[in-house]
Amino acid sequence: MNIVVLGSAAGGGFPQWNCNCRNCAGLRNGTLRATARTQSSIAVSANGTDWVLINASPDILAQIRATPALQPARARRDSGIAAVMLMDAQIDHVTGLLMLREGRQLPLYCTASVWRELNGPLPLVPVLSHYCGVRWQALPLDGGIQVPGIDGLRFTPLALSSKAPPYSDHRDHPEPGDNIGMLIEDLNTGKSAFYAPGLGAIDPQVDAAMRRADCVLVDGTFWRADEMIELGLSGKTAADMGHLPQSGDGGMIAVLDGVEARRKVLIHINNTNPILDEDSEQRALLARHGIEVAFDGMEITL
Template identity: 80%
Template sequence: MRIIVLGSAAGGGFPQWNCNCRNCRGVRSGTVAATPRTQSSIAVSSNDTDWLLINASPDILAQIRATPALQPARATRDSGIAAVMLMDAQVDHVTGLLMLREGKPLPLYCTAPVWNDLNTDLPLAPVLSHYCGLRWHRLDTVGDGPAMHPVHVPGMDGVRFTPLALSSKPPPYSPHRAHPQVGDNIGLLIENLASGRSLFYAPGLGAVEPQVDAAMRQADCVLVDGTFWREDEMIRHGFSHKSAADMGHLPQSGEGGMIAVLDRLECRKVLIHINNTNPILDDDSEQRAILARHGIEVAFDGMEIAL
């Protein structure tokens, strides 16, 4: 099983188009040792031909250009993207669907709350019905509804996907932003049945509940929320009055933070969905050195994981 990190940044990418924080200003001028990143998404394949796109970011066209495996050119019109699976309905994870409108009907795997958001408050599904169209396949999280078994996606032979409900937040545009529902945000345990190895993927993670802890302990690699270093990061920068928890993210530092969570694991540990304000984007920062001492990696666009 092969996993390609198409994008590793949080919403807005890095550098963010309108931001002049130390990181964004520094990467533009070359005064900070950092690498630009597009908005978070990964692709998974068991045969290097058919790929499941997990989240469709607004940067998907640039990500396809940077990833030859996604454009195999077997016909006049072709794509290696066999289907799309969504972790949530956040704008930075779904609006790339509009860029895939010229193709055939697109199989889309997501939970009922996400599908509802995409048909009402952010009506991408009705819009795309006039183009390629979406074929919805419902994802039920563990403990949610009658279908509690793992998901098998056509073209992903030998790969099993198990969605788990996460404690996080629906998008700001969602009518139940203040009242999260089960299925607003999921994590995925992705298993290679042939090798017995697995990845736990959760780019948005507000708390580590028992089912999530169990999946992380089972996995050979975890690819998880690296949005913020501090709980009050956006407040300190003057960009928002909201904390990391208010936005549905678990910061790396502090008691009970992501570093403490990952220290309990003996697998490979990688952070993804990194906000432009996070000092870990600076390769030479003290925070990056702290991660290294804890055996924690920082994802970058084009990073590959083989399991």
């Protein structure tokens, strides 16, 4: 199984266009040792030629330009992207669909909850019907599926405890399928990865998937529960936004300490998170715990 991290930042990317926090300002003026990042998305393949795009960020065109495997190579109009799979209906994970409108009809895998959002409050599907159109394939919450053209991989969605998008009419009343994690298994090698860029709590099925996986690629949005409040950027905690912070009792570091996966990687990193500073104490602490920080272009082979 081949995994390419196309984008590793949370919504807004890093640096965020309107942010002058220590991280964003430091990257712009060269006083911070850090790397710019686009908004989170990965691509997965069993053969290195045909790929499932998991989440379509607003930065997808730049991500394709940076990833030769996704570029046209077999015909005059072509793409290495065989299908698109969505973890949720958040703007930073779905609006890249509009950038793919010049291609063929998109096979789109998402839950019924996400499909409703994209046909109602955020009507991307009706818009795309005037261009390439989409062919919906429902992601079940009770078993795994295989994607035609992606031989050898099985995808098993897991409902997560998190939040529907802010624009959703049930933002404060989450429904199963609003946000999912994905266990991806290579049926030939037996290796597996668990991907969850938005993870608010470790439910039993999530814990089991993380313990089973050879690689976990999970929510790295915030370092502290009150990070945005402390910086004066928001009145919301990490939990209010559906994310489990890295630090503190029961935080992501503690969770990953209990996981024996060969690779432990944080993704969907907010521009305020001190782990973006490669010289920070927080980054050093992650290294001591054997936890990696995803970056754009990162490749994982299992």
